[in-house]
Amino acid sequence: MTTEKYTFSDSYRISRVLNGCWQLSLGHSLNGPLDPDDVMKAFYRLRENGFTTFDCADIYTGAEEFIGSFISELKKDPDFDERDIQIHTKYVPDLEYLSRVDYDFTRSIIERSLRRLNKKQLDVVQFHWWDYEVDGMVQTASYLQRLKEEGLIGHVSVTNFNTEHLKMLVDAGIEITSCQAQYSFFDRRVEKGLQAYCLENDIPLICYGTLAGGFLSERYIGKKREDIVPETRSQVKYLQVIEDSLGWQGYQDLLVILKEVADGHGVGISQVATRFILQQKAVAAAVIGVRNSRHVDDNARIFSFTLTDEELNRLREFVDRYPVLPGEPFELERTAGSKYRNIMHMNINEEEQAC
Numbered sequence: 545m546t547t548e549k550y551t552f553s554d555s556y557r558i559s560r561v562l563n564g565c566w567q568l569s570l571g572h573s574l575n576g577p578l579d580p581d582d583v584m585k586a587f588y589r590l591r592e593n594g595f596t597t598f599d600c601a602d603i604y605t606g607a608e609e610f611i612g613s614f615i616s617e618l619k620k621d622p623d624f625d626e627r628d629i630q631i632h633t634k635y636v637p638d639l640e641y642l643s644r645v646d647y648d649f650t651r652s653i654i655e656r657s658l659r660r661l662n663k664k665q666l667d668v669v670q671f672h673w674w675d676y677e678v679d680g681m682v683q684t685a686s687y688l689q690r691l692k693e694e695g696l697i698g699h700v701s702v703t704n705f706n707t708e709h710l711k712m713l714v715d716a717g718i719e720i721t722s723c724q725a726q727y728s729f730f731d732r733r734v735e736k737g738l739q740a741y742c743l744e745n746d747i748p749l750i751c752y753g754t755l756a757g758g759f760l761s762e763r764y765i766g767k768k769r770e771d772i773v774p775e776t777r778s779q780v781k782y783l784q785v786i787e788d789s790l791g792w793q794g795y796q797d798l799l800v801i802l803k804e805v806a807d808g809h810g811v812g813i814s815q816v817a818t819r820f821i822l823q824q825k826a827v828a829a830a831v832i833g834v835r836n837s838r839h840v841d842d843n844a845r846i847f848s849f850t851l852t853d854e855e856l857n858r859l860r861e862f863v864d865r866y867p868v869l870p871g872e873p874f875e876l877e878r879t880a881g882s883k884y885r886n887i888m889h890m891n892i893n894e895e896e897q898a899c
Contacts, residue, residue, distance in 0.1 A: 547594030548847050550828040552721060553746060556667075556699060558597040558630050560822060561843055563590050564752065564833040565600040567776065568607040579836065580610070586837035587614050591629065593844050599724075599750075599831045601634035601670075602653055603892040608633060608660035615662045632668040632750075633657050634703055635688065639674040639890035650687040654696055665696060670703040670724050674890050675878065681709065685718045692719070701750075706872035707737040710747070720747050722828060725873045727751035727821055729760070729798060729863050730782070730789040733873045739826050748828030751821050755832065757782035760817040765799045768792075778833075781887055790866045801862060809849040818846050820859055 548560040568583065590596075600607040611631060618624045635653060637645050657666055671688055673681040688700045702710060703724035713720060723742055727734050731753060742749055755761070757778035764772075769792045774780045786795050802813040809816070818830050832843060851859075869876060876884040 559595050560829045562597045562599040562829055562831040564831040565607040566604050567833045567835050568610050582836050589840040597630040599632045603636045612660050612662040630667045634670040636672040642678040645684050647687045665698055668699045668701050669697050670701040672703045682716045685713050689718050704874040707741045722748050722750050724750045726753040728754050728756050730785045732868045743826040749826045750829045752831040754818050754821045754830045755814050794866050805855050811845050815846045819851050
């Protein structure tokens with residue numbers, strides 16, 4: 545089974561399913577830490593199966609270091625070529641620090657990521673700005689562009705930007721390689737304008753949240769809302785997304801349809817959910833979290849089939865009966881007082897950033 549790849553206009557190539565490493569972050573799991581030995585085993589198996597692209601962030605506490613240790617092990621092989629593994633990290637200045645961000649600070653964070661990841665150049669840095677009301681967003685993006693020109697960064701991208709502010713960066717001459725956004729059956733805010741803008745401007749979407757924290761799975765068929773206890777911080781968020789889009793009954797009805805489609809292809813619900821997003825316009829790839837080695841084979845099955853036009857239309861017609869979350873991508877998460885913003889951790893590195 546061949547793992548699909550996506551090639552950008554400058555020949556940079558990634559796997560169409562990225563290995564998401566946010567679950568390696570300390571405190572993400574509500575049921576205790578993951579088994580690091582098993583996660584490392586998963587990394588090796590993912591690489592062997594063609595899943596060569598890893599997604600992390602400077603604010604995923606411990607994730608960059610873990611990937612760095614993986615790269616250190618790979619470098620022990622004299623035949624290892626660093627270009628065979630692609631690492632996408634993020635630059636996310638804390639909310640409390642936004643007004644003080646300058647070039648020297650930005651460079652220090654990028655150099656810290658390089659040390660943690662054991663790399664000489666970061667393949668992709670995805671830029672996030674917590675509050676559009678705070679000046680400095682475009683200027684900070686220009687610092688990343690400068691660091692790209694200096695060779696510390698291979699590609700500058702964005703994460704959780706809406707259409708208006710992505711356009712501001714593009715109009716300022718920032719070379720944006722990709723845009724990461726939440727996109728699933730439950731969260732279709734990208735379709736309000738961001739997707740079309742990205743398509744028109746050759747900025748591929750890299751989508752996360754496609755499996756809604758694991759809720760798009762057979763194990764939840766027939767479950768009652770009151771019986772669900774979130775296992776991760778992600779599930780706390782996605783329960784809100786489900787309730788504000790399809791609602792619990794709509795979610796249960798969707799699971800039944802997905803199961804029928806999945807059975808027709810000999811795969812599972814999660815594979816159909818991912819495939820659906822991968823077949824949407826402007827989508828280059830989807831990010832799926834790595835928790836253990838048991839899910840490697842499940843990810844490989846994503847590339848064993850393609851949804852037919854009839855299946856795509858059936859799924860589209862079903863979700864179109866339900867409301868789309870208000871606003872553009874990440875707008876609810878930015879809105880003061882919103883239940884979505886209340887679960888965001890906007891100040892992760894304040895002690896380090898104050899040094």
